[in-house]
Amino acid sequence: MESLGLDITKVPIDLVLNLLNIVLLFLIVRTLAYKPIRKFMDARTERVNAEARAAGEKAAEAEKLKAEYAALLENGEAVKQAQADEARKAADAEKDRILAEANAKAAQIVREAREQAQKEHDEALGAMRQDVVDLAFDISEKLLEHSITDDDTKKLADRLFDSRVGGEESA
Amino acid sequence: MKTAKIVCAPNVSDDAYAYICARFARRFGAEAFERETDAQLLGGFVVLFDGKVYDMSLRTQLSALRADCEKE
């Protein structure tokens, strides 16, 4: 070994010093560099995973809400449709009722108008008849007043005395 | 004395009056007659006797006829 330039008695000291060097280096690098970097990376990974988990939960919740809202929307459509149908039915019924009412009123008005017209016609007719009658009687009175003879008067007397009719009580 | 009042239209002559009196007396037994003229009667006569009225006036006839016509 001496021919190679190695003093065998000094080997253990070199080995020990080198081993100590390696151990010290390991402790320094681990404490000051490796562990902090590892800790930072793990914390960041955990943070990202937590955010991803939260995002996943939020996405699942959003999906659930979306499904609920879709169902509600579908139901809402059905309800809306049913309500629309009901409203339509009610509107139709109301329309029919109003129409019937209007028709009835119209019929009544027509009937009343006809009745009124009839009444007025009858009244007019009656009035006219009355006028005719009055006129006829007026004319008759005038004519008879001047045309009545004694014979007519005697005939009247005969009628009175020949019939069995009694006189009326005087007022 | 049973007196009958005879209300005549102006166009009733005396002859007709007398006829009426005669017939009334015969029928109802009236003994005396009063004559009254009423232009409203138009023709014929009305007798008032013993609380009864015997209306044979033209007016009443016409009124009855008118009433019948109106009733129709």
Next chain:
Amino acid sequence: MNIVTGIKLAASAVVFVVFLVLWCKKRHDTLSEPDPKKAKKKRRLPFFGMVISAWFFVACVVNLVTGGPKGISLELEMFSPRVQIGPLSVARTTLTAYVLMLVIAVLCVLFRVFAYPRFRDEPKGLQNALEAAVEFIDKFTRDTAGDLSPALPAYMFSVAVMLIGCAASELLGQRPPTSDLLFTFSLALCTFFLLNYYGVRKKGLFGRVKSLASPSPMIMPMRMLSDVAAPVSLACRLFGNMLGGMIVMDLLKNSLGGYAVGVTTLAGLYFNLFHPLIQTYIFIILSLTFIREATE
């Protein structure tokens, strides 16, 4: 300075100037060239002419200063010369290793104080490089040896830092500690200790001994010998490779003299950068493989 050297210096200077003028002229002529690649191609020849003549000139100056090439023979000591520090006589390479350790320690402190507080979620620059290195060592250790302990990747990381530092020390004219068998043997002894430690921790002492005797107790001596040979092979492999690289570089420097300017730089890219990295990788992967074998 003799006439030949003077002529060499003058000629190289003149050639350099000629090529410089040519290069300037080509540059001026190609200003209006629409294709930049074509323009660059036209300037290539004068540029290389300049580089070679400049190199020759510098080599002549260096030879003048240093006395020229020393020949193809080299005097090398197998083991590092020793230095007396008080009562202790230590190898020079051990001293270099300690200086390296101090330098690395200072760098770690500077990192911890200045760089680490500025770490951000989106890494850039130094943070990116360090995170990549840590991530790589971590994954590499876990994939090769399994998840034995968090200290193992940290140890491999510090070994890698030390070996790269040793290669860098050669650039500063020092004999790298890895070219000293005693240093590489210390590293290999650590690996030997670790493989037995993890082996015993995983299987228990009896289990570790039993694994040496499987499949048959007859082969136990051979198994024990191969376990002992592991650190020896590690040490000798690293030592031999690093010493060989150092010898090649020294031979180049001695034989070329001044003409080694630039040549040793190019050779150093391999022997002082690429080669040590390969040896670091081999040392770490073999250490982890031995540890895995001891724990299986």
